[in-house]
Amino acid sequence: AQSVSQHNHHVILSEAASLELGCNYSYGGTVNLFWYVQYPGQHLQLLLKYFSGDPLVKGIKGFEAEFIKSKFSFNLRKPSVQWSDTAEYFCAVNAPGGSYIPTFGRGTSLIVHP
Amino acid sequence: NAGVTQTPKFQVLKTGQSMTLQCAQDMNHNSMYWYRQDPGMGLRLIYYSASEGTTDKGEVPNGYNVSRLNKREFSLRLESAAPSQTSVYFCASSETGGHRTDTQYFGPGTRLTVL
Numbered sequence: 001a002q003s004v005s006q007h008n009h010h011v012i013l014s015e016a017a018s019l020e021l022g023c024n025y026s027y028g029g030t031v032n033l034f035w036y037v038q039y040p041g042q043h044l045q046l047l048l049k050y051f052s053g054d055p056l057v058k059g060i061k062g063f064e065a066e067f068i069k070s071k072f073s074f075n076l077r078k079p080s081v082q083w084s085d086t087a088e089y090f091c092a093v094n095a096p097g098g099s100y101i102p103t104f105g106r107g108t109s110l111i112v113h114p
Numbered sequence: 115n116a117g118v119t120q121t122p123k124f125q126v127l128k129t130g131q132s133m134t135l136q137c138a139q140d141m142n143h144n145s146m147y148w149y150r151q152d153p154g155m156g157l158r159l160i161y162y163s164a165s166e167g168t169t170d171k172g173e174v175p176n177g178y179n180v181s182r183l184n185k186r187e188f189s190l191r192l193e194s195a196a197p198s199q200t201s202v203y204f205c206a207s208s209e210t211g212g213h214r215t216d217t218q219y220f221g222p223g224t225r226l227t228v229l
Contacts, residue, residue: 009154034217043118043204044157044220090156094216101147101172102218106156 002027002095006105013081014113021076021108023065023091032094033074034102035065039087047089050074061085083114116140118221120205126227127195135190135224137205145208146188147172147218148180150201157204163188195228202226 003026013019025031035047048059055067065076074091091105118139127133139146147162149172159172163182177199179191188207192199205221 006156036218036220043222044206044218046217046219049217092218101159101162102216104149104157106154 002031002093002103004091004093004103004105006089006091006108008108009106010109010111012111012113015083016080017112019076019078019081019085019110021089021091021110023074023076023105024072025074025091025093025095025103026072027093027095028072029095033065033067034092034094035059035063035074035076036090036092036104037087038090038107044090047076081110081112083112086110086112118205118207118219120203120221120224122224123222124225126229127192128229129196131195132191132193133195133226134192135203135205135226136187137189137221138187139205139207139219140186141207141209141219142185143207143209143219144185145210145216146182147206147208148178148188148190149204149206150174150199151204151223152201160190160203192226195226197228200226200228 005024007022033050036044037047038044050057050067058064089108092102121136144165148160149157161180163169166185181189203224206218208216
């Protein structure tokens with residue numbers, strides 16, 4: 001069965017700091033990768049996704065993620081965070097081993113201090 | 115276009131009580147899902163419905179039942195609530211389900227406390 005690991009459970013940064021959140025998955029075949037974000041008190045929404053092509057994917061609000069197949073990773077990055085980026089971030093994987101039902105990581109809580 | 119809606123937003127139950135969480139989507143999506151979100155556990159799939167008329171168990175189905183009433187609506191029922199079911203419940207939908215490019219759209223959640 002596929003699994004998703006998010007190594008950073010809690011991250012605290014100051015505004016303007018750079019961000020990188022780790023995501024690793026276990027499935028060895030073709031995968032589709034997602035980052036979802038949940039702002040305080042709100043529902044989850046899609047931040048960005050990778051299906052194929054350029055492994056560097058750009059999403060909303062200045063976020064990007066890089067798919068590195070050899071490392072089974074899909075890390076999320078942002079060069080300069082803002083207070084409004086405070087949220088919980090979830091990595092998810094669709095893979096044929098899971099009938100393409102997404103498997104979610106446990107989430108990373110990001111707090112950005114102004 | 116409301117997307118995915120859920121009712122109620124908050125609910126407190128006593129152990130042994132039953133209740134139904136309602137979910138509806140207006141995006142003409144084929145697939146719908148119920149997740150629970152617990153601190154440090156991320157999102158865990160309870161049940162899903164790949165298409166109208168079908169339902170399947172997810173990772174944590176025990177203690178729950180579902181009904182796909184029609185294409186728009188997918189309800190989650192707790193027959194005899196237990197404190198372990200205290201959680202935030204999210205409904206989601208996707209266009210096709212079971213397809214590699216499927217993206218999920220989430221509702222606002224229901225915060226359930228079982229005393």
